[in-house]
Amino acid sequence: MNGKLYWKQKIPLLILNGTGMAALTVFLLLNGVNSDSLILILVVWEVILAGYLAGTYLLRKSQLDKLLGMAEQLEERYLLPEIMERPIWADDQVFYRLLKLSGKSMLEQTDKAKREAAEYREYIEQWIHEMKTPITAMKLICENRKSDFSKDLLVELEQANRYTEQALFYARSEHPEKDYFVREIRLFDVVHQAIGENRYLLRQSNVLIDLAETDDTVYSDEKWLCFILNQVIVNAVKYRAQAPVIQFYTEHAGNEVSLCIADNGIGIRAGDLPRIFEKGFTGENGRNTSQAATGMGLYLCKRLCDKLDIGITAASNGKTVFRLSFHINDFIHQVQS
8 A cells, every 4th residue: 555645635624724723722712721731632632643643544554465465365356255255444334335246247248258259269160161072072083083173173172171270279279188199109190191181282382292201209199289380381382493392301409309391482580580480470481472472370289289299490591490209108109018
């Protein structure tokens, strides 16, 4: 509690008491009271007033400091009225009632917003699943009727499928643990799957794939990991240079194995590199390219990697390298062996 402000607010009370003391002094002098008795009466008045004001200040300061301490320890501060003691002062009880009413209103609005968000997310997920069916059907039709037109259409269908997958993963990224299926997977099996899902885009863009294949295995979710690789592959194709090449290889460091995805594209500006995982950030290359950049792909990759406990970093010096780092669980391997 601000002491200066407290005493400033007590100025009217001090003026009122000063006026009362002056009036009492005049009255007693007119009635022949001697000066010693008058001084004693005024001193007693001042002592009582000072004691009352000091005691009230210390009591209020203690109560309010305790209340502030409780509020600082709460994560949901709108729940403060639920844990604070009911005040004894009449005016404090009014504010306490107001806090209770505002807290109740906040809880009602929060629950309503959560329900609406959950319903909207469920609708989006259902819509995406429904959209995947015609996309898959169109891909099958194009694959069964090969032509130059169908090849171009297959590339667009792959892109449409990626956007629907991106929307689905964004909707689920808040609670991805509900969609986990963690098991031991071979890294290059997932690499082959991601390449297969982008085969028409890679073929149309004349991208050469260079695999330094190993038998390294990690414990993770195959579907989510494939989604992350898809985003990195699409970015490599989008910002490709002449004779584009994408390399996949692994590196070992301590108790980690890293899957590296390198490309010889136009690279990432040094000033943009620290921000590429920010939501909506496209960078200079993203703004200059003829293809639309949303800034969501790498943001989702980073978000999913944090949930899956996968380290993700990027470097761009002559070539762009994305590194996905996985912890090697020696205990599990020892038990299995």
